[in-house]
Amino acid sequence: MTATDTTPTPAAPTTATANPVLRVAPASPAAAAAYFGASLAFHADVSDVAAALAADGDPGFVLLDSRSTESWDQGHVPGAVHLPTALIPEQAEQLLDKSVPVVTYCWGPGCNGATRAALALAQLGFQVKEMLGGFEYWAREGFAYETWEGPARKDADPLTAPIDADDCGC
Template sequence: MSVETAVEATPAPAVTSENPVLRVPPAAPADAAAHFAASLAFHTDVSDVAAALATAATTGADLGFVLVDTRSTEAWEQGHVPGAVHLPTAQIPQLADAFLDRAVPVVVHCWGPGCNGATRAAYALASRGYQVKEMLGGIEYWIREGFGYETAEGAEQRAADPLTAPAGADDCGC
Protein backbone atom coordinates (compact mmCIF):
# COMPACT_ATOMS: atom_id res chain seq x y z
CA MET A 1 0.00 0.00 0.00
CA SER A 2 1.44 3.38 -0.91
CA VAL A 3 1.58 6.32 1.45
CA GLU A 4 -1.00 8.14 -0.69
CA THR A 5 -3.39 5.19 -0.38
CA ALA A 6 -2.88 5.02 3.39
CA VAL A 7 -3.63 8.71 3.76
CA GLU A 8 -6.72 8.37 1.61
CA ALA A 9 -7.88 5.38 3.67
CA THR A 10 -7.94 7.48 6.85
CA PRO A 11 -10.21 10.43 6.19
CA ALA A 12 -9.75 13.59 8.20
CA PRO A 13 -12.52 14.39 10.69
CA ALA A 14 -15.32 16.31 9.09
CA VAL A 15 -15.44 20.03 9.68
CA THR A 16 -18.61 20.53 11.66
CA SER A 17 -18.49 24.22 12.39
CA GLU A 18 -16.83 27.52 11.65
CA ASN A 19 -16.31 27.75 15.41
CA PRO A 20 -12.54 27.19 15.88
CA VAL A 21 -13.15 24.99 18.92
CA LEU A 22 -15.45 22.67 17.00
CA ARG A 23 -13.72 22.62 13.59
CA VAL A 24 -12.61 19.15 14.58
CA PRO A 25 -15.44 17.54 16.55
CA PRO A 26 -14.84 16.14 20.05
CA ALA A 27 -13.87 12.51 20.32
CA ALA A 28 -16.48 9.86 20.96
CA PRO A 29 -17.18 9.56 24.70
CA ALA A 30 -15.54 6.12 24.99
CA ASP A 31 -12.41 7.38 23.20
CA ALA A 32 -12.33 10.50 25.39
CA ALA A 33 -12.72 8.43 28.56
CA ALA A 34 -9.81 6.18 27.54
CA HIS A 35 -7.64 9.20 26.69
CA PHE A 36 -8.32 11.05 29.94
CA ALA A 37 -7.93 7.91 32.06
CA ALA A 38 -4.54 7.39 30.43
CA SER A 39 -3.62 11.02 31.11
CA LEU A 40 -4.41 10.59 34.81
CA ALA A 41 -2.12 7.54 34.89
CA PHE A 42 0.75 9.77 33.74
CA HIS A 43 0.01 13.06 35.55
CA THR A 44 -0.95 14.51 38.89
CA ASP A 45 -1.09 18.12 40.02
CA VAL A 46 0.30 20.22 42.85
CA SER A 47 -2.97 20.28 44.79
CA ASP A 48 -3.21 16.49 44.84
CA VAL A 49 0.45 16.15 45.87
CA ALA A 50 -0.01 18.76 48.62
CA ALA A 51 -3.14 16.98 49.87
CA ALA A 52 -1.32 13.63 49.96
CA LEU A 53 1.66 15.14 51.80
CA ALA A 54 -0.65 16.84 54.33
CA THR A 55 -2.63 13.65 54.95
CA ALA A 56 0.54 11.61 55.44
CA ALA A 57 1.95 14.23 57.82
CA THR A 58 -1.29 14.44 59.82
CA THR A 59 -2.10 10.74 60.02
CA GLY A 60 1.36 9.22 59.89
CA ALA A 61 0.18 7.09 56.97
CA ASP A 62 2.62 6.02 54.30
CA LEU A 63 2.69 8.58 51.50
CA GLY A 64 2.71 5.80 48.90
CA PHE A 65 5.05 7.64 46.52
CA VAL A 66 8.27 9.61 46.56
CA LEU A 67 8.35 13.16 45.22
CA VAL A 68 11.44 13.91 43.14
CA ASP A 69 12.60 17.41 42.24
CA THR A 70 14.57 17.08 39.00
CA ARG A 71 15.99 20.63 38.86
CA SER A 72 19.59 21.75 39.33
CA THR A 73 21.22 22.07 42.73
CA GLU A 74 21.07 25.86 42.46
CA ALA A 75 17.32 25.76 41.78
CA TRP A 76 16.78 23.23 44.59
CA GLU A 77 18.53 25.53 47.06
CA GLN A 78 16.34 28.48 46.00
CA GLY A 79 13.27 26.51 47.05
CA HIS A 80 11.88 22.98 47.05
CA VAL A 81 8.90 21.05 48.34
CA PRO A 82 9.47 19.79 51.90
CA GLY A 83 10.10 16.06 51.86
CA ALA A 84 11.08 15.93 48.19
CA VAL A 85 14.16 14.06 47.03
CA HIS A 86 16.61 16.02 44.88
CA LEU A 87 17.62 14.04 41.81
CA PRO A 88 18.57 16.21 38.82
CA THR A 89 17.38 14.86 35.48
CA ALA A 90 20.90 14.45 34.09
CA GLN A 91 21.97 12.36 37.10
CA ILE A 92 19.09 9.87 37.04
CA PRO A 93 21.02 7.14 35.19
CA GLN A 94 23.80 7.21 37.80
CA LEU A 95 21.81 7.91 40.99
CA ALA A 96 18.23 6.63 40.71
CA ASP A 97 18.95 3.24 42.24
CA ALA A 98 20.69 4.85 45.24
CA PHE A 99 17.73 7.14 46.03
CA LEU A 100 14.64 5.29 44.80
CA ASP A 101 12.90 1.95 45.24
CA ARG A 102 11.32 0.45 42.11
CA ALA A 103 8.42 -0.81 44.26
CA VAL A 104 7.43 2.77 45.22
CA PRO A 105 5.83 5.04 42.61
CA VAL A 106 7.73 8.22 41.81
CA VAL A 107 6.23 11.67 41.16
CA VAL A 108 8.65 13.99 39.36
CA HIS A 109 8.58 17.74 38.90
CA CYS A 110 10.79 20.48 37.53
CA TRP A 111 10.41 24.24 37.36
CA GLY A 112 7.02 24.62 35.68
CA PRO A 113 4.89 24.25 32.58
CA GLY A 114 7.56 25.81 30.35
CA CYS A 115 10.16 23.18 31.29
CA ASN A 116 10.30 19.60 30.08
CA GLY A 117 12.87 18.43 32.62
CA ALA A 118 10.26 16.45 34.53
CA THR A 119 9.08 14.79 31.33
CA ARG A 120 12.66 13.81 30.48
CA ALA A 121 13.15 12.58 34.06
CA ALA A 122 9.92 10.56 33.92
CA TYR A 123 11.09 8.97 30.69
CA ALA A 124 14.49 8.14 32.18
CA LEU A 125 12.91 6.59 35.26
CA ALA A 126 10.23 4.65 33.36
CA SER A 127 12.93 3.33 31.03
CA ARG A 128 14.69 1.98 34.10
CA GLY A 129 11.63 0.19 35.45
CA TYR A 130 10.15 2.78 37.81
CA GLN A 131 6.43 3.61 38.02
CA VAL A 132 6.29 7.34 37.47
CA LYS A 133 3.92 10.29 37.22
CA GLU A 134 4.66 13.91 36.41
CA MET A 135 3.43 16.68 38.72
CA LEU A 136 1.92 19.28 36.40
CA GLY A 137 2.85 22.88 37.16
CA GLY A 138 6.10 22.06 38.93
CA ILE A 139 7.53 24.16 41.73
CA GLU A 140 6.20 27.30 40.01
CA TYR A 141 2.58 26.33 40.60
CA TRP A 142 3.39 24.81 43.98
CA ILE A 143 4.53 28.26 45.11
CA ARG A 144 1.80 30.12 43.17
CA GLU A 145 -0.84 28.08 44.96
CA GLY A 146 0.61 29.10 48.32
CA PHE A 147 2.06 25.78 49.45
CA GLY A 148 5.08 25.93 51.73
CA TYR A 149 8.59 25.31 50.52
CA GLU A 150 12.08 25.12 51.94
CA THR A 151 15.19 27.05 50.94
CA ALA A 152 18.81 26.74 52.00
CA GLU A 153 17.85 29.13 54.85
CA GLY A 154 14.71 27.28 56.03
CA ALA A 155 10.94 27.13 55.54
CA GLU A 156 9.17 29.70 53.36
CA GLN A 157 5.64 30.37 52.20
CA ARG A 158 4.06 33.02 50.00
CA ALA A 159 0.46 34.04 49.69
CA ALA A 160 -1.39 32.11 47.00
CA ASP A 161 -1.82 33.80 43.64
CA PRO A 162 -5.55 34.60 43.51
CA LEU A 163 -5.62 33.81 39.80
CA THR A 164 -4.38 30.25 40.28
CA ALA A 165 -5.62 29.37 43.77
CA PRO A 166 -8.98 30.49 45.18
CA ALA A 167 -8.57 32.57 48.34
CA GLY A 168 -9.44 30.68 51.51
CA ALA A 169 -10.07 27.40 49.70
CA ASP A 170 -8.26 24.20 50.67
CA ASP A 171 -8.79 22.89 47.18
CA CYS A 172 -9.77 24.37 43.86
CA GLY A 173 -12.92 22.28 43.57
CA CYS A 174 -11.62 20.41 40.54
Protein backbone atom coordinates in the same frame (compact mmCIF):
# COMPACT_ATOMS: atom_id res chain seq x y z
CA MET B 1 -19.12 4.18 14.81
CA THR B 2 -18.87 1.60 17.62
CA ALA B 3 -18.43 2.37 21.32
CA THR B 4 -14.73 1.50 21.05
CA ASP B 5 -14.09 3.43 17.84
CA THR B 6 -11.62 6.25 18.56
CA THR B 7 -12.09 8.08 15.26
CA PRO B 8 -13.48 11.60 15.83
CA THR B 9 -16.82 12.29 14.19
CA PRO B 10 -16.70 15.53 12.16
CA ALA B 11 -18.94 18.24 13.55
CA ALA B 12 -21.27 19.94 11.11
CA PRO B 13 -20.41 23.63 10.83
CA THR B 14 -23.30 25.83 11.92
CA THR B 15 -22.22 28.82 9.86
CA ALA B 16 -20.49 29.36 6.55
CA THR B 17 -17.22 29.75 8.47
CA ALA B 18 -16.51 26.84 10.79
CA ASN B 19 -16.26 27.61 14.47
CA PRO B 20 -12.50 27.57 15.27
CA VAL B 21 -13.14 25.46 18.37
CA LEU B 22 -15.00 22.82 16.38
CA ARG B 23 -12.95 23.05 13.17
CA VAL B 24 -11.50 19.73 14.35
CA ALA B 25 -14.35 17.77 15.87
CA PRO B 26 -14.19 16.55 19.45
CA ALA B 27 -13.21 12.94 19.91
CA SER B 28 -15.84 10.32 20.53
CA PRO B 29 -16.80 9.84 24.19
CA ALA B 30 -14.93 6.52 24.25
CA ALA B 31 -11.78 8.08 22.80
CA ALA B 32 -12.05 11.01 25.21
CA ALA B 33 -12.45 8.65 28.18
CA ALA B 34 -9.38 6.68 27.09
CA TYR B 35 -7.30 9.82 26.58
CA PHE B 36 -8.27 11.55 29.84
CA GLY B 37 -7.97 8.31 31.79
CA ALA B 38 -4.47 7.85 30.42
CA SER B 39 -3.61 11.46 31.24
CA LEU B 40 -4.49 10.87 34.90
CA ALA B 41 -2.26 7.79 34.91
CA PHE B 42 0.68 10.01 33.89
CA HIS B 43 -0.02 13.25 35.80
CA ALA B 44 -0.83 14.51 39.28
CA ASP B 45 -1.60 18.10 40.13
CA VAL B 46 0.06 20.24 42.79
CA SER B 47 -2.99 20.29 45.07
CA ASP B 48 -3.33 16.50 45.06
CA VAL B 49 0.38 16.05 45.77
CA ALA B 50 0.19 18.58 48.62
CA ALA B 51 -2.87 16.86 50.11
CA ALA B 52 -1.21 13.44 49.93
CA LEU B 53 1.98 14.73 51.56
CA ALA B 54 0.02 16.55 54.30
CA ALA B 55 -2.04 13.49 55.24
CA ASP B 56 -0.87 11.36 58.13
CA GLY B 57 1.23 8.39 57.11
CA ASP B 58 2.98 7.32 53.95
CA PRO B 59 1.67 9.09 50.82
CA GLY B 60 2.48 5.99 48.73
CA PHE B 61 4.94 7.75 46.43
CA VAL B 62 8.27 9.56 46.44
CA LEU B 63 8.35 13.15 45.20
CA LEU B 64 11.46 13.82 43.10
CA ASP B 65 12.86 17.25 42.24
CA SER B 66 14.80 16.85 39.00
CA ARG B 67 16.35 20.34 38.89
CA SER B 68 19.92 21.52 39.46
CA THR B 69 21.39 22.06 42.92
CA GLU B 70 21.17 25.83 42.42
CA SER B 71 17.46 25.53 41.64
CA TRP B 72 16.91 23.17 44.59
CA ASP B 73 18.58 25.70 46.90
CA GLN B 74 16.27 28.49 45.64
CA GLY B 75 13.26 26.48 46.73
CA HIS B 76 11.94 22.92 46.82
CA VAL B 77 9.00 20.95 48.17
CA PRO B 78 9.61 19.75 51.75
CA GLY B 79 10.32 16.03 51.80
CA ALA B 80 11.22 15.82 48.11
CA VAL B 81 14.22 13.81 46.99
CA HIS B 82 16.73 15.80 44.95
CA LEU B 83 18.02 13.96 41.89
CA PRO B 84 18.88 16.05 38.82
CA THR B 85 17.75 14.43 35.57
CA ALA B 86 21.31 13.96 34.30
CA LEU B 87 22.13 11.83 37.37
CA ILE B 88 19.08 9.55 37.19
CA PRO B 89 20.76 6.78 35.13
CA GLU B 90 23.61 6.39 37.60
CA GLN B 91 21.92 7.15 40.94
CA ALA B 92 18.18 6.37 40.79
CA GLU B 93 18.48 2.70 41.68
CA GLN B 94 20.54 3.54 44.80
CA LEU B 95 18.15 6.30 45.99
CA LEU B 96 14.73 4.98 45.01
CA ASP B 97 12.73 1.78 45.51
CA LYS B 98 11.21 0.43 42.28
CA SER B 99 8.15 -0.77 44.20
CA VAL B 100 7.25 2.82 45.18
CA PRO B 101 5.84 5.15 42.50
CA VAL B 102 7.80 8.34 41.83
CA VAL B 103 6.25 11.75 41.09
CA THR B 104 8.65 14.09 39.30
CA TYR B 105 8.68 17.87 39.19
CA CYS B 106 10.82 20.61 37.70
CA TRP B 107 10.37 24.40 37.46
CA GLY B 108 6.94 24.78 35.93
CA PRO B 109 4.68 24.34 32.94
CA GLY B 110 7.18 26.01 30.62
CA CYS B 111 9.82 23.40 31.42
CA ASN B 112 9.91 19.77 30.29
CA GLY B 113 12.53 18.70 32.84
CA ALA B 114 10.01 16.68 34.87
CA THR B 115 8.93 14.91 31.68
CA ARG B 116 12.54 14.05 30.82
CA ALA B 117 13.12 12.83 34.39
CA ALA B 118 9.95 10.71 34.25
CA LEU B 119 11.09 9.19 30.96
CA ALA B 120 14.52 8.35 32.37
CA LEU B 121 12.94 6.71 35.43
CA ALA B 122 10.40 4.76 33.36
CA GLN B 123 13.23 3.47 31.16
CA LEU B 124 14.86 2.13 34.34
CA GLY B 125 11.67 0.34 35.33
CA PHE B 126 10.13 2.81 37.83
CA GLN B 127 6.42 3.63 38.00
CA VAL B 128 6.23 7.36 37.49
CA LYS B 129 3.93 10.36 37.24
CA GLU B 130 4.67 14.01 36.57
CA MET B 131 3.46 16.80 38.89
CA LEU B 132 1.73 19.34 36.64
CA GLY B 133 2.75 22.93 37.28
CA GLY B 134 6.05 22.02 38.94
CA PHE B 135 7.65 24.08 41.66
CA GLU B 136 6.23 27.29 40.19
CA TYR B 137 2.65 26.26 40.88
CA TRP B 138 3.57 24.72 44.22
CA ALA B 139 4.70 28.18 45.34
CA ARG B 140 1.92 30.06 43.48
CA GLU B 141 -0.76 27.95 45.17
CA GLY B 142 0.63 29.03 48.55
CA PHE B 143 2.18 25.76 49.72
CA ALA B 144 5.19 25.89 52.03
CA TYR B 145 8.60 25.23 50.58
CA GLU B 146 12.21 25.15 51.73
CA THR B 147 15.16 27.24 50.55
CA TRP B 148 18.84 27.28 51.46
CA GLU B 149 17.84 29.93 54.03
CA GLY B 150 15.04 27.86 55.58
CA PRO B 151 11.25 27.49 55.28
CA ALA B 152 9.29 29.89 53.06
CA ARG B 153 5.74 30.42 51.88
CA LYS B 154 3.99 32.97 49.66
CA ASP B 155 0.35 33.96 49.65
CA ALA B 156 -1.69 31.98 47.15
CA ASP B 157 -2.08 33.60 43.75
CA PRO B 158 -5.85 34.10 43.33
CA LEU B 159 -5.54 33.05 39.69
CA THR B 160 -4.23 29.61 40.69
CA ALA B 161 -5.94 28.76 43.97
CA PRO B 162 -8.97 29.86 45.98
CA ILE B 163 -8.12 32.33 48.72
CA ASP B 164 -10.73 31.32 51.30
CA ALA B 165 -11.10 27.56 50.68
CA ASP B 166 -9.04 24.45 51.34
CA ASP B 167 -9.33 23.28 47.75
CA CYS B 168 -10.66 24.37 44.37
CA GLY B 169 -13.48 21.85 44.38
CA CYS B 170 -12.41 20.11 41.19
